[in-house]
Amino acid sequence: MKADPKGVLTGAHYLDGDYALAEGALAAGCRFFAGYPITPSTETAERFSARIPYVGGIFIQMEDELGSIAALIGASWGGKKAMTVTSGPGFSLMMENIGLACMMETPLVIANVQRGGPSTGLPTLTGQQDMMQAKWGSHGDYEIIALSPDSPQECFDLTIEAFNLSETYRVPAFVMTDECVGHMHERVIIPPAEEIELVERKWYTGPKDKYLPYKPDKDMIPFMVKAGDGYLFHTTGLTHDERGYPVIDAECQDFCVRHLCDKIRKNADKIIRIEEEETDGAEVIVVSYGITSRVAIRAVQKARKAGIKVGTLRLITVWPFPEKRIYQLAKKVRAFVVPEINYRQIVFEVERCTAGEAPVIHVPHCGGWVHDPEEIFKAIKEAAK
Amino acid sequence: MKKEDLLEDRSPIEDFLRMDRIPHIWCPGCGIGIVVTSFAEALRKSEIDLDKVAVVSGIGCTGRVAGYVKLDSFHTTHGRAIPFATGLKLANPELKVVVFSGDGDIFGIGGNHFIHAARRNMDIIVICVNNFNYAMTGGQVAATTPIMANASTAPYGNFEYPFSLPYLADASGATYVARWTALHLRRVTKSIQEALAKRGFSFIEVITPCVTLYARRNRLGDGLNLLKYYYEKSEIQHGADTRTLDISYQGKLIVGKFVDIEKPPFLDCMNEHLAKVLGEKYQAYGV
Numbered sequence A: 001m002k003a004d005p006k007g008v009l010t011g012a013h014y015l016d017g018d019y020a021l022a023e024g025a026l027a028a029g030c031r032f033f034a035g036y037p038i039t040p041s042t043e044t045a046e047r048f049s050a051r052i053p054y055v056g057g058i059f060i061q062m063e064d065e066l067g068s069i070a071a072l073i074g075a076s077w078g079g080k081k082a083m084t085v086t087s088g089p090g091f092s093l094m095m096e097n098i099g100l101a102c103m104m105e106t107p108l109v110i111a112n113v114q115r116g117g118p119s120t121g122l123p124t125l126t127g128q129q130d131m132m133q134a135k136w137g138s139h140g141d142y143e144i145i146a147l148s149p150d151s152p153q154e155c156f157d158l159t160i161e162a163f164n165l166s167e168t169y170r171v172p173a174f175v176m177t178d179e180c181v182g183h184m185h186e187r188v189i190i191p192p193a194e195e196i197e198l199v200e201r202k203w204y205t206g207p208k209d210k211y212l213p214y215k216p217d218k219d220m221i222p223f224m225v226k227a228g229d230g231y232l233f234h235t236t237g238l239t240h241d242e243r244g245y246p247v248i249d250a251e252c253q254d255f256c257v258r259h260l261c262d263k264i265r266k267n268a269d270k271i272i273r274i275e276e277e278e279t280d281g282a283e284v285i286v287v288s289y290g291i292t293s294r295v296a297i298r299a300v301q302k303a304r305k306a307g308i309k310v311g312t313l314r315l316i317t318v319w320p321f322p323e324k325r326i327y328q329l330a331k332k333v334r335a336f337v338v339p340e341i342n343y344r345q346i347v348f349e350v351e352r353c354t355a356g357e358a359p360v361i362h363v364p365h366c367g368g369w370v371h372d373p374e375e376i377f378k379a380i381k382e383a384a385k
Numbered sequence B: 001m002k003k004e005d006l007l008e009d010r011s012p013i014e015d016f017l018r019m020d021r022i023p024h025i026w027c028p029g030c031g032i033g034i035v036v037t038s039f040a041e042a043l044r045k046s047e048i049d050l051d052k053v054a055v056v057s058g059i060g061c062t063g064r065v066a067g068y069v070k071l072d073s074f075h076t077t078h079g080r081a082i083p084f085a086t087g088l089k090l091a092n093p094e095l096k097v098v099v100f101s102g103d104g105d106i107f108g109i110g111g112n113h114f115i116h117a118a119r120r121n122m123d124i125i126v127i128c129v130n131n132f133n134y135a136m137t138g139g140q141v142a143a144t145t146p147i148m149a150n151a152s153t154a155p156y157g158n159f160e161y162p163f164s165l166p167y168l169a170d171a172s173g174a175t176y177v178a179r180w181t182a183l184h185l186r187r188v189t190k191s192i193q194e195a196l197a198k199r200g201f202s203f204i205e206v207i208t209p210c211v212t213l214y215a216r217r218n219r220l221g222d223g224l225n226l227l228k229y230y231y232e233k234s235e236i237q238h239g240a241d242t243r244t245l246d247i248s249y250q251g252k253l254i255v256g257k258f259v260d261i262e263k264p265p266f267l268d269c270m271n272e273h274l275a276k277v278l279g280e281k282y283q284a285y286g287v
Helices: A017-027 A041-053 A065-077 A089-102 A131-136 A152-167 A250-265 A290-306 A323-330 A346-354 A373-382 B012-016 B032-046 B063-070 B079-093 B101-108 B113-118 B165-172 B185-196 B213-215 B223-233 B268-283
Strands: A013-016 A030-035 A058-061 A081-086 A108-116 A124-127 A145-147 A170-177 A185-190 A234-236 A274-277 A284-290 A309-316 A317-319 A335-340 A360-364 B053-057 B074-077 B096-102 B124-130 B176-181 B202-207 B232-237 B251-261
Touching: A013 A017, A013 A152, A013 B251, A017 A030, A017 A041, A017 A108, A017 A185, A017 B113, A030 A041, A030 A065, A030 A170, A041 A058, A041 A081, A041 B268, A058 A145, A058 B079, A058 B176, A065 A081, A065 A089, A065 B079, A065 B113, A065 B124, A081 A089, A081 A152, A089 A108, A089 A131, A089 A250, A108 A152, A124 B185, A131 A145, A131 A170, A131 A346, A145 A152, A152 A170, A152 A185, A170 B113, A185 B101, A185 B113, A234 B063, A234 B202, A284 A290, A284 A373, A290 A335, A290 A373, A317 B053, A323 A346, A335 A346, A346 A360, A360 A373, A360 B032, B012 B032, B012 B101, B032 B063, B032 B124, B032 B165, B032 B185, B053 B079, B063 B074, B063 B096, B074 B079, B074 B113, B079 B096, B079 B101, B079 B113, B096 B101, B101 B165, B101 B213, B113 B124, B113 B165, B124 B185, B165 B202, B165 B251, B176 B268, B185 B251, B213 B223, B223 B232
Parallel strands: A030 A058, A030 A081, A081 A108, A108 A170, A145 A170, A234 B074, A284 A309, A284 A335, A335 A360, B053 B074, B053 B096, B096 B124, B124 B202, B176 B202, B232 B251
Antiparallel strands: A013 A185, A108 A124, A145 A317, A274 A309, B176 B251
């Protein structure tokens, strides 16, 4: 389906990443936003609160992030596309109910404008330190989808993508940006509404007494209804059967957990988006995401001038991780270089996927600023040896 | 004659319950079932469209209510039923959203959400079953445990001041506040009916027996003994000053309807304010 023109601010704009997240949400048909102020993400909530009265929908500033995420799940079951924005400490507070959203198979979008951590860390300075938390932060086994924009334009584009994926797979989707992209002003092109393709969850329309909220369809994704439509359904955070009824035993746990994970794992090829440049015949491949992939360009260009064959692989979706592609490349390259603004996170995933076929050189940065491209260049030189 | 044709074999409450989930998990003598019965009776008497009623529960014994009522029903996380209900109500304003949970859930871990939903005058009903302890986990001390009462994590008796729930609700901005005990079945029903007919944040506290834990640990006897206590020590004082409603250990229980006022709920405030400030450009929501 096409976007509703009401929410689409078609034209060329000069926006920061935070504002672009809000515009992406509105274009994607998000009509419910619950949030709590936290640097460096607050501008998204401010933008949404200023825009939504003209579009028709709800902005509510909740009492805390626990409330924001709970309200999002409720709103999604009330039939609205729902979003919040936060940063590290708020993301931590949301973890328990992210598990609930996964368990209830609830579409919703969370943008995390990352800052340096742990704890209060660096409220105003950048980091990419919640990348593993996005995947593993809530307890138990589950899968989510996470995207990593490298520009305000992608904050807009990938927020729409996050909504589409979230609705398709009935799973929370995260837009994992950072302070640098969030506060960076750039040109953002918002296309006409008719050029924006949107996906909605599969609505169940069959007989009321036959509805099973957790019966996987052929594509593994169960049909959804909203509260108030007369299906009188039940949903719970407890391990549940196809009816949504709690069943506290190992057999049902197996059905429930495998389903939550497999619906993403088995569709990973459809979800994953990466951007490769000159990876064919490359000796070294730089794997990066978000702002760091832009910083790495300088180092890559310098290395190419120095005669090193360097390819780049940019993760647009970080979760699920492109494990097959990394393994394929691992058998061909001399080494990988992974720069990221944290002290070893996604590098673990690259190391895992190479399965010992190629060494991985990490270029850490503990946060507060982006890399000096020279550090990445040195790592590329080292890798090419 | 077939068994199902015998009228007395079927209770009218069955229309409101997921009979495929019965028997329930509650202990013999527990008061939660009484409150559920009152709720079902209130729905029946209100002749409300059941398709438009949703129940949201948190975690704990009372948290299980959502799993037994034949309505759109959500069994959420510990303490977060109220913000979940807030999102649900705002996303689909035609719903009557009822939060049904316990004292530990709503006033222990979820207390902050309670006061903010009341402050906003969110148009939801909160029914709190208060059994003075955390029962699901084995009778630990709660924010409602009276001073002197024994609990598994207050083995020498509680010395913390408990919340007075109606006082807190009133101070936070609730437009309807009532307290009853599980003995006051018909009055609970009437309060729920009044709350269903009202727009705004309604709060109903129902003091109930927890025979297995609170009563046993404090040697208060069985369910009947507790109901007898409610009978002897409860005193109906409609409109009582909410500052006077503290509960002491086995002391007097002042019950009644304390607050019933009119005040525009959240969505009315939002629509009215933004229409005034933004004029015709404002896209009114949920009307």
